[in-house]
Amino acid sequence: MTATTQPPRYFALLPAAGVGARMAANGPKQYLTVGGKPMLRHAVDAFRASPLVAHTYVVVSPDDGVIDSVLPPGLDGVTVLRVGGATRMDSVLNGLRALDGQIAPHDLVMVHDAARPGLTPALIARLIEGVGDDPAGGLLALPVVDTIKRSAPGADGGALSAATVPRNGLWSAQTPQMFSYGLLLRALGSAPDANAITDDASAVEMLGHAPRLIEGHPRNLKVTLPADIRIAEMYLAHKED
Ligand SMILES: Nc1ccn([C@@H]2O[C@H](COP(=O)(O)OP(=O)(O)OP(=O)(O)O)[C@@H](O)[C@H]2O)c(=O)n1
Numbered sequence: 001m002t003a004t005t006q007p008p009r010y011f012a013l014l015p016a017a018g019v020g021a022r023m024a025a026n027g028p029k030q031y032l033t034v035g036g037k038p039m040l041r042h043a044v045d046a047f048r049a050s051p052l053v054a055h056t057y058v059v060v061s062p063d064d065g066v067i068d069s070v071l072p073p074g075l076d077g078v079t080v081l082r083v084g085g086a087t088r089m090d091s092v093l094n095g096l097r098a099l100d101g102q103i104a105p106h107d108l109v110m111v112h113d114a115a116r117p118g119l120t121p122a123l124i125a126r127l128i129e130g131v132g133d134d135p136a137g138g139l140l141a142l143p144v145v146d147t148i149k150r151s152a153p154g155a156d157g158g159a160l161s162a163a164t165v166p167r168n169g170l171w172s173a174q175t176p177q178m179f180s181y182g183l184l185l186r187a188l189g190s191a192p193d194a195n196a197i198t199d200d201a202s203a204v205e206m207l208g209h210a211p212r213l214i215e216g217h218p219r220n221l222k223v224t225l226p227a228d229i230r231i232a233e234m235y236l237a238h239k240e241d
Pocket residue numbers: 014015016017018019020021022023029030059084085086087088089091092113114115116222223224
């Protein structure tokens with residue numbers, strides 16, 4: 001078989017080079033202990049436990065001094081890339097570029113926030129099955145269940161409800177977000193502004209594609225604020241939901 005006729009392989013790429021400013025902890029949140037181990041280890045172990053995933057790459061800051069204690073060099077199925085950048089998009093793009101020649105253009109890459117420890121092999125399988133061979137790729141997401149307000153500044157500096165955003169058709173994006181290596185590299189490489197791209201799917205959409213939305217799970221929350229820790233702990237106490 002030629003390279004392009006071989007079935008695609010599935011890889012994971014975890015951006016883990018953030019500083020966790022909103023968590024206001026005494027270090028990057030991806031290393032906080034939740035569920036008995038450092039946060040990023042949960043998602044790494046979910047990918048390592050999935051029979052569908054060929055290899056997992058973790059992108060950290062070049063000066064990261066913690067990762068080796070969380071992912072010991074030589075850990076099976078995992079490679080650390082010390083190419084983290086100033087934004088999440090930069091970290092993902094730097095990671096993709098570091099894998100040039102190791103991943104084929106038609107292979108699939110699942111980009112997953114290291115700050116989402118609730119990922120399970122079942123959710124990984126759900127994404128892969130749901131996207132199938134759709135060239136537009138796809139992502140885990142949840143239909144919005146709250147009413148969404150658009151704010152306006154109040155005279156006292158508070159926020160006023162200026163409008164209600166129609167909820168139908170609104171989804172909250174999770175990760176993994178899965179695309180072919182070639183498409184994702186093109187999309188992020190041609191994105192106009194790294195700060196305008198807060199998720200990988202938005203860069204793919206800018207190329208005119210419509211990635212599939214595959215229902216995720218509340219356990220797959222992004223741990224962003226201090227209050228999220230307790231929610232994550234609750235879900236991590238239950239391996240599968
Ligand atoms: N320059 C960056 C910024 C973020 N991330 C990663 O992208 C994921 C989602 O980002 P976020 O939740 O915003 O993490 P932080 O940027 O660390 O948080 P904050 O915005 O509060 O600083 C995290 O796993 C984070 O480590 C990254 O790899 N490189």
